[in-house]
Amino acid sequence: MIHLQRFVNKASEELKKKPLRNMLFTLFTFILALGIPTAYVVYTQFYSMNHLPEGVQIISLASPNKKYSISIYKVEKNGAAANVSIRGELTKVSTGNRKNIYWGSKEDNADVEWKDSNHVSINDKVLDIRSDTYDWRRE
Incomplete structure (x- = not known):
């Protein structure tokens, strides 16, 4: 009975970790999806010499x-x-x-x-x- 209880406890802990992992993965993906285009726009508009006005x-x-x-x-x-x-x-x-x-x-x-x-x-x-x-x- 003790072995069965340990197995149930481990399975329960794994189920609790999955939503946290999914939430962290979703958050990381969201940050990348917004961060990369934002960084590109900031670089090209404020630091790159390739996009200067003509004059x-x-x-x-x-x-x-x-x-x-x-x-x-x-x-x-x-x-x-x-x-x-x-x-x-x-x-x-x-x-x-x-x-x-x-x-x-x-x-x-x-x-x-x-x-x-x-x-x-x-x-x-x-x-x-x-x-x-x-x-x-x-x-």
Whole structure:
């Protein structure tokens, strides 16, 4: 009779654990289902340089070796002159590939100068075009 009682107690404990496991699994799944898309939206809208506003081009300069070109765009948020930003877009001439390498806030003009074939200065920030980017949001 004692062995039967132990078996019944163990079975009862297992039945009590199942709803808890199911609830934890459901909660974990719900958090993942909401968390992953939310994290993606936050990253793309607030941290990624791939989704910056287009703006109006104000200058374009070719590198000394003519392999690259840097285009500067003025971006006005909501048409307000106080919310002006500068976006710098690097273009590889041979392929046409473009990438944003500069995003400056509260700037309405850009002082651009190529230091050499791989380094450009934009508003006193010198960037190696092969690896560097400047984003005011990361300061």
